Amino acid sequence: MHNSANKTLPPVAFTQQAYPGVGTSIVAELETGSISLLAITTATIAMACKKCTHQTVIAATHNIGTTRAPCSKCGRLLEIEFYPEYVYPGKKKMGTLVTRNGRCVDIPEMTVQVTCAKCVPGENTSASSMQMAGVRPGEHRLGKCPTCYTELSLRIRKTLFVVELASEKKKKPVDKVKLSPGEPLPETGTCKHYKKSYRWLRFRCCGRLFPCDICHEEEINGPDGDRHVPEMAARMVCGFCSREQNVGETCLCGKGTTKGKQNPFWEGGKGVRNTVALSKKDSKKYKGAGRQKTEKH
Numbered sequence: 001m002h003n004s005a006n007k008t009l010p011p012v013a014f015t016q017q018a019y020p021g022v023g024t025s026i027v028a029e030l031e032t033g034s035i036s037l038l039a040i041t042t043a044t045i046a047m048a049c050k051k052c053t054h055q056t057v058i059a060a061t062h063n064i065g066t067t068r069a070p071c072s073k074c075g076r077l078l079e080i081e082f083y084p085e086y087v088y089p090g091k092k093k094m095g096t097l098v099t100r101n102g103r104c105v106d107i108p109e110m111t112v113q114v115t116c117a118k119c120v121p122g123e124n125t126s127a128s129s130m131q132m133a134g135v136r137p138g139e140h141r142l143g144k145c146p147t148c149y150t151e152l153s154l155r156i157r158k159t160l161f162v163v164e165l166a167s168e169k170k171k172k173p174v175d176k177v178k179l180s181p182g183e184p185l186p187e188t189g190t191c192k193h194y195k196k197s198y199r200w201l202r203f204r205c206c207g208r209l210f211p212c213d214i215c216h217e218e219e220i221n222g223p224d225g226d227r228h229v230p231e232m233a234a235r236m237v238c239g240f241c242s243r244e245q246n247v248g249e250t251c252l253c254g255k256g257t258t259k260g261k262q263n264p265f266w267e268g269g270k271g272v273r274n275t276v277a278l279s280k281k282d283s284k285k286y287k288g289a290g291r292q293k294t295e296k297h
């Protein structure tokens with residue numbers, strides 16, 4: 001009926017990369033015989049498009065960063081990152097999926113690498129491992145250890161997706177202000193902290209645009225902030241023409257983007273961070289002139 005049934009493959013180098021954040025966990029109920037360790041190396045995932053709800057099947061492999069495929073109905077690009085984990089008797093979580101533009105609804109099939117429990121665990125576990133391809137939930141699969149020929153058995157009774165609730169935290173950064181190249185930025189790119197810095201900076205830590213490092217920190221440490229560790233900016237958007245480019249003192253349009261004092265660390269320089277003294281002076285002088293709200297709704 002199915003060609004892939006009972007197909008076995010040689011083992012592959014598998015490095016566990018447990019996902020540090022929150023995503024959708026794959027949890028399984030397993031029955032194993034003579035297997036000490038297993039891991040999903042490829043998962044065929046049915047993903048429902050967020051836009052049209054149509055389901056598209058995507059094969060996500062363990063060592064590939066992001067797998068992308070268009071929704072087979074509306075064409076929207078669906079993305080999956082797959083972080084499988086080693087599973088041993090008593091452990092149910094098999095890995096984490098991080099998706100964009102859709103959600104996981106089923107794993108109809110997977111390739112599972114299994115390691116023999118009868119062979120002495122040593123440096124060369126690949127000699128006592130194999131991959132079972134085309135493993136479908138509910139089916140009973142058998143294989144033989146390539147070293148000691150013990151029969152290895154596996155049945156994945158069922159799989160469940162457990163969506164971890166804080167998954168919103170990991171969402172991609174979006175610019176809340178739309179850039180119109182050719183047009184100036186609001187306030188020509190200045191802010192209440194730096195009245196003579198005519199640009200916005202794109203911070204490496206979060207990929208978002210802010211007029212300055214203080215605006216950035218106010219946002220990330222504010223009520224909706226995630227308190228991430230700030231990193232300096234490598235890109236800027238000119239306040240006069242809204243073109244994004246590498247950080248520099250002069251824009252491609254010929255206008256100077258900084259005048260007078262600047263903050264060398266955060267604006268792409270190498271120096272020490274030394275913004276507080278400057279900003280206090282400026283913010284007193286121009287109290288109430290702030291527009292850090294442009295990064296909010």
Ligand SMILES: [Zn+2]
Binds near residue numbers: 049054071074076
């Ligand atoms: Zn769609």
Ligand SMILES: [Zn+2]
Binds near residue numbers: 116117119128146
């Ligand atoms: Zn063995």
Ligand SMILES: [Zn+2]
Binds near residue numbers: 206208
């Ligand atoms: Zn940031």
Ligand SMILES: [Zn+2]
Binds near residue numbers: 192194211212214216
């Ligand atoms: Zn600012």
Ligand SMILES: [Zn+2]
Binds near residue numbers: 251253254
């Ligand atoms: Zn410019």
